[in-house]
Amino acid sequence: MAEYQTFEHDVLVIGAGGAGLRAAIEASAAGVNVGVVSKSLLGKAHTVMAEGGMAAAMGNVDDRDNWRVHFADTMRGGQYLNNPRMAEIHAKEAPARVRELEAWGALFDRTGDGRILQRNFGGHRYPRLAHVGDRTGLELIRTLQDHGIHQGIQFHMEMTIVTLLVNAGRVVGAFGYDRERGRYALFHAKAVVLATGGIGRAYKITSNSWEYTGDGHSLAYHAGATLLGMEFVQFHPTGMIWPPSVRGILVTEGVRGEGGILKNNQGKRFMFDDIPANYKSQTADNPEEGWRYTQGDKNARRPPELLTRDHVARCINREVKEGRGSPHGGVYLDIAWIKEKLPNAEEHIKRKLPSMYHQFKQLGDIDITKDAMEIGPTTHYVMGGIKVEAESQMTDVPGLFAAGECGVGLHGANRLGGNSLSDLIVFGKRAGEYAAQYAKDNTAASVDKAQVDEVAQKALEPFGRSGESPYQVQHDLQDLMQDLVGIVRRQEEMERALEGILKLKERARHVGVGGNREYNPGWHTSVDLNNLLTVSEAVTRAGLERKESRGAHFREDYPSKDETFGTFNLAIRKGPDGSMQVTHDPLVPMTEEQKQIIEEMK
């Protein structure tokens, strides 16, 4: 019989980033009892790292902007594999969600006439990103945290969920442990919201924090929910490269938004040589026009450095592969050059990009006001995730909701920068709202104690074994995914990856840890491994099945877009025999109005 403490909540939110906190705030405002579980301390979720801003069509800097343009930009960026209903809701509701943050204490940068300032970003036709310096993620999470702590929400910090509990066809709670003491906890809840973020820790080079082990994706999958679009992993083009300890850490797109340019080792601005057909009419064809765009000239078109991330990442990858890269295997990102254009360039850069300046000075010994940065692609975001219904964010499992990066639908095959922070607040709010309603409409269901005992016992098995270190298995998985399921994919390599993953799964079953349950990171890693392996298998299987290139998924053996693949999402479900099944699920169709908007904005 397992020993555990039991907590009763109406709504349990798993994850305390932007989406989780926004959901918890909305659910508690609806009057239900809310508990939030987070692996790290409150206020320190990965949201804290987001730099660029939150996209909302408020029209404060360019009044030509409105929800229709935002909707079209999001769909175009996603190569039309998005859920159009989610894209419409997001574009319409983001402005209200952003303004609400101000009422809760957020202090954004201002326009000359005192309104919230908005900046340019890749893939957005007009300056749309509300921001504060280059630390908008911190601003978001702190605002939600400072508002949320007065709402009567119970925060369970530094706790990890090991499994969701499902009984009689619906979710009834979750089971986990506290990291500090290693004691088990049973959460009995009427509705559960997953807001666990992404999967970056499955790769060697990533901008993601340690928490991003795909927990929500794996928990949902094993509970019977559907995953969609797992082949679409975004590799952000600009991550730090040198020294090795900082490899992967993000360099915000905002640097390019402020005029930063990309050069190869011949000093050439290579992005001008490769502008995709569907963006030609919106992209500058000379450096002068590109510069004017970044300085707010409404008649200028964006520089090619601000094309979508998948395209820029591939171009950088190509430059490096073909021998035109920088000394440590990347290309150059240069913002210092703007001193040719602005008299007070040094001060301007420090004011607009303070944490970039700080990050490079402290960790890389480089002064970005004087020298170029070496950057290269880094695993950054997963567009794919848990399938949800657009309005309510409920998954295929009754009572189970998902919001934020762990959900799917808004971003399609490629996410635009700035659309994640707004995703969190728009759909976090809806998930909380509908989870609260579900809790009000349904009585609590009972937990299967035998299931709990089984899980509790299994999780402790590594203590009894003198096996391989879980860190080694994790390390090998990260190398495998980095090499075989990265930016440029091939059939043979992904098949090898699949074989490799199955072998790693076997190794994971035999890992051993020393010490005891108290704050034991080795033990925690052995538990996280299962999630990492599940999502890695999902990404690889989906990557194999999509035999075309679209958005962030690029196949060297199928380098073009194939219209037949443009009509479905790849769905992943757990079969009755426990194996991972991949099917083609039709897209959510666009309405006539939505189709018209897309046409207008071409």
Add this chain to the structure above:
Amino acid sequence: MANATFRIWRGDSSGGKYQDYTTEISEGMVVLDAVHHIQAEQANDLAVRWNCKAGKCGSCSAEINGMPKLMCMTRLNTLPLDQPITIQPMQTFPLIRDLVTDVSWNYKVKQGIRKLKPRKPDAPDGSWRMQQSDVDRPQEFRKCIECFLCQDVCHVLRDHHKHDEFIGPRFLIYTAQLEMNPIDADDRLGDLRREQGIGFCNITKCCTKVCPESITITDNAIIPLKERVVDQFFDPLGKLFRMFRSGS
């Protein structure tokens, strides 16, 4: 390849000791990298809190050779490597294990500080108008990553253990940010003076010295708040002026 020795505190609230670990070091490494190598290769159960590795989340606070610092932002080439580098947990909070401390007191304190009370919106769409110059100062305070290094180093908490009477530098800038928010309509000066113990701060400025975000805690937040408290409660002319203004 060069090696370096790290003297790391191992133990919990019932006791412990420093243990030496030697590991390979390379160019550009930070202290947290070394701790990770040691954790992976020599001490699987070494308890350490970390998250972003880029100085943004405030999780990896520790005392390195006696100085409160973030482990992920402390480059090895800024430390003397010919002797062991001592890493101990923050001393001002109860120890959980090894390098992890119980910082929950900070979360309780924050809940006791009155939240933002916005005034009526300036525009029909429910938004406010603020100039950049109005928000520059509170924005500085909102850069805080809640690493709690300032709390750790403040002698009022660290040496005099006045956790029940003094909220510490982190929450003094939190209060300052609320008081200076252009749309706030509340008044926290009474709380600062009484329950929150602003009088205990004697402007030693150790907090400012350790802040990884370079927030000018004492000069820009604590001193202005002290001045406001003094104006409100101790200025006889001010009292007179307010009496007349409120119309007796």
